[in-house]
Amino acid sequence: MQNLKKILENVEIKPTYEWLSILQYLDKNHNHPTAAMIFDEVVKKVPTISKTTVYNSLKLFMKKGIVTPLYITGSEVRYDFAQKPHHHFFCEECGKIYDLEVECPIFKQKYFHGHLIRQQHVYFRGICKDCLKKENKAHH
Amino acid sequence: MQNLKKILENVEIKPTYEWLSILQYLDKNHNHPTAAMIFDEVVKKVPTISKTTVYNSLKLFMKKGIVTPLYITGSEVRYDFAQKPHHHFFCEECGKIYDLEVECPIFKQKYFHGHLIRQQHVYFRGICKDCLKKENKAHH
DNA sequence: TTGCATATTTGAACTCATTACAAATTTATA
DNA sequence: TATAAATTTGTAATGAGTTCAAATATGCAA
Structure with a gap:
C-alpha cells in the first residue's frame, strides 16, 4: 500500500x-x-x-x-504491472497467460540492425501444462 | 502466380x-x-x-x-504471409514493421516449462534506423 | 444440358474495445 | 474564500472485426 x-x-x-x-x-x-x-x-x-x-x-x-x-x-x-521485464506464454485452450523467464543474450542488446530498441515483446503460444494434463486424462 | x-x-x-x-x-x-x-x-x-x-x-x-x-x-x-518463421521490429515513430532474423536456441524448443509451444512471437519496439537518421538531421 | 446440392461471396446490421470530448467535480494555490 | 488547474465522469462516437441470411457461383449426377 x-x-x-x-x-x-x-x-x-x-x-x-x-x-x-x-x-x-x-x-x-x-x-x-x-x-x-x-x-x-x-x-x-x-x-x-x-x-x-x-x-x-x-x-x-x-x-x-x-x-x-x-x-x-x-x-x-x-x-x-511488471517490476522485472519478462516474457509470456498464452494458452490457446484456456486463455491463461503465464509469465516466463527467458534468458537470451539478444534481449540484452540496445540496438538491433541499427534500430533503437525500447521494448522487447516475446510470447509463446500453444497449450499449457494444465490443459495438456486434462487432454491426457480425457483419453483414459 | x-x-x-x-x-x-x-x-x-x-x-x-x-x-x-x-x-x-x-x-x-x-x-x-x-x-x-x-x-x-x-x-x-x-x-x-x-x-x-x-x-x-x-x-x-x-x-x-x-x-x-x-x-x-x-x-x-x-x-x-510468412514462408520462413521470423521476428519483427515495430517503429513507434513511423509505424513500419521490419522483418528480423533472430537466432536463439530457445526458439528451437518444442516445450517450455511443460507448455507445448505452437507459435513464437517476438517483436522489438523502438525507433527504426531511418527515423533515427531523420532525428539526427533535425539537430543541424 | 438441366436440376440440385454445396461452396463461396456479399452487404447490412451488429458487437465490443477504445477514444473523444465537454461538463462536473475535486484539489491546489494565491 | 476565490480562482485556476487537475482529475473524474458519462455520453456519444469511432472503427476493427463478426454474424447472418440472402445471393451467386460452382460441382456433379442424371
Missing part, C-alpha cells in the same frame, strides 16, 4: 484514490487483466469510478513506464 | 479468383498489412470483393497455416 504510493510518486503521479485503487488491483492480481476486468473489480471498491478513468489511468501508467500493454489475444489489450 | 495456386491447393483451398487475388497481394506486399489495407488494394483489381470476404479469407489462410496474424500495434491485426 505504502510502497504503491511511493511507486506513483517516483514517476510524478499524484496518488489519488482512483489511481491508487487501480494500481493496487494490478499489484494484487498478476493475471494480465483487460481494462474491463480491472473496471469490474475496482468498481466494487470505488463504486463511482468510470471506465474512462480506468482507460485514462492505464494510459498514464504506460506513459510513465510502470505498466506494460500486452498485445497477445488480438481482441483486447492485457495490462501487466 | 502459378506457385500461389499450388500453395493454396497444397492446403486444400480451392484457388478461387478472390482467394488468389488476396494471396497475390500478400505475396507482392510484405508490408504486414491490415485487413483494411488488403481490401483497399485488392478491390482495385476485384471491384466486387467485400470486406467480409477479406476477413473470411484471412481466417481461412490462418487456419491452414499459410498466414500469420501479428498483434503488435494493439489497434488492429497485421497479416504476414
Whole structure:
C-alpha cells in the first residue's frame, strides 16, 4: 500500500484514490487483466469510478513506464504491472497467460540492425501444462 | 502466380479468383498489412470483393497455416504471409514493421516449462534506423 | 444440358474495445 | 474564500472485426 504510493510518486503521479485503487488491483492480481476486468473489480471498491478513468489511468501508467500493454489475444489489450521485464506464454485452450523467464543474450542488446530498441515483446503460444494434463486424462 | 495456386491447393483451398487475388497481394506486399489495407488494394483489381470476404479469407489462410496474424500495434491485426518463421521490429515513430532474423536456441524448443509451444512471437519496439537518421538531421 | 446440392461471396446490421470530448467535480494555490 | 488547474465522469462516437441470411457461383449426377 505504502510502497504503491511511493511507486506513483517516483514517476510524478499524484496518488489519488482512483489511481491508487487501480494500481493496487494490478499489484494484487498478476493475471494480465483487460481494462474491463480491472473496471469490474475496482468498481466494487470505488463504486463511482468510470471506465474512462480506468482507460485514462492505464494510459498514464504506460506513459510513465510502470505498466506494460500486452498485445497477445488480438481482441483486447492485457495490462501487466511488471517490476522485472519478462516474457509470456498464452494458452490457446484456456486463455491463461503465464509469465516466463527467458534468458537470451539478444534481449540484452540496445540496438538491433541499427534500430533503437525500447521494448522487447516475446510470447509463446500453444497449450499449457494444465490443459495438456486434462487432454491426457480425457483419453483414459 | 502459378506457385500461389499450388500453395493454396497444397492446403486444400480451392484457388478461387478472390482467394488468389488476396494471396497475390500478400505475396507482392510484405508490408504486414491490415485487413483494411488488403481490401483497399485488392478491390482495385476485384471491384466486387467485400470486406467480409477479406476477413473470411484471412481466417481461412490462418487456419491452414499459410498466414500469420501479428498483434503488435494493439489497434488492429497485421497479416504476414510468412514462408520462413521470423521476428519483427515495430517503429513507434513511423509505424513500419521490419522483418528480423533472430537466432536463439530457445526458439528451437518444442516445450517450455511443460507448455507445448505452437507459435513464437517476438517483436522489438523502438525507433527504426531511418527515423533515427531523420532525428539526427533535425539537430543541424 | 438441366436440376440440385454445396461452396463461396456479399452487404447490412451488429458487437465490443477504445477514444473523444465537454461538463462536473475535486484539489491546489494565491 | 476565490480562482485556476487537475482529475473524474458519462455520453456519444469511432472503427476493427463478426454474424447472418440472402445471393451467386460452382460441382456433379442424371
